[in-house]
Amino acid sequence: MSDSIQSTGNAAVAEAVSDADLLAETAIAVGAAGSVLRERFGDVVRHRTREELMSALAANDDAVLDVLRPRLESLRPQAGWVEEELAGGALPSGEWWVVDPAEGNVNHLHGLPDWGVTATLVRDNQPVLTAVHLPLTGETYTALAGGGAHLDGRPLRVSETTDLGLSLVATSQARPDEDQAVIRRIGSSITSMLGDALVVRTSVPATLHLLNVAAGRIDAFWQFAGARADLLPGALLVTEAGGRISDAEGRPWTPASESLLAAAPGVHTAAVATLSR
The missing domain is CATH 3.40.190.80 (D-Maltodextrin-Binding Protein; domain 2)
Structure with missing residues (x-):
């Protein structure tokens, strides 16, 4: 198994909580973590070397994960955790948290508004639920497999464009x-x-x-x-x-x-x- 993936148990462990309830708690978790990222946002973070840039990116990630990871792990203790946000490919069977603590991190460091916090629960390589919080607008986008997609509780629908x-x-x-x-x-x-x-x-x-x-x-x-x-x-x-x-x-x-x-x-x-x- 890759060093970038940590498993905390068997996803087959029975849980009483429904996926809908789990999504609601996940949305709360990304919102709380997003507050940390918002507090760190402001002036352009200057860097002279790639090492300085990577250090600043990692500092944002670590600050958010300090809040987000314990909350998600308490919601689903048996789920694995994907450490490397740039990793791709299939996951091992079972449940995994796939998280980007600072999606659009480079924008954040450059004083641009396009960034957020994401958390997705994947079950046997299928995304089950996701929550994306945009701290600057306070918006939270959620989706539940078979349960629709929503923005702050309002249903989302793709464009009807045909051309x-x-x-x-x-x-x-x-x-x-x-x-x-x-x-x-x-x-x-x-x-x-x-x-x-x-x-x-x-x-x-x-x-x-x-x-x-x-x-x-x-x-x-x-x-x-x-x-x-x-x-x-x-x-x-x-x-x-x-x-x-x-x-x-x-x-x-x-x-x-x-x-x-x-x-x-x-x-x-x-x-x-x-x-x-």
Whole structure:
């Protein structure tokens, strides 16, 4: 088992709490942790070296995890914990907490508003519930498998757009120092979408774009490569809001896939065609 994954027990342990109740408590936990991140937000955090940058990123993560991890572990003591937020691929069987304590951390350090806290419970490699808190707005997005997607209790629904040429679409860079083949694929896909969609947005983090797809504000989002922590929350939100999830070629998406496409049903096929060129 990877050093970045810690298991705290067997996910088969029976629990009386329902997944709906667990989601409600998870939402409270990410809200409390988000308060820590909000208190650390302000001026641009200057750095002269990669080491200084990584130290500042880690300081944010650690401050949030000091609050978030004990709360989640008390909710689901038998669940494993994914330590590395940039890790990808399938997980071992059972239950796992997949958490990004500072999704959009680099934005936070640069004084930009696009960041939040996410926590997703994965059961046998399927996301069961997720909560995403945006501390600057106070908004909390939640989704429960089979139970819909919500923003502060209000149901979310993807766009009804059927014309890619009228669509606002978005993409994101999964991580710094990406493989050159992935970089070329990102560039090619943006060029293709610039010709077929109305407007293309490019920014990080992925989760915030996926929230907007679930809320019907953006019609499609795609990303090449990626980590569980930045794709699983949004994938569940979009699915529960009525959207379609696949890889960029239209095949079923899993955390081990090399790409993700999340779209309103009416533009999914056209987006696949564009990204497959």
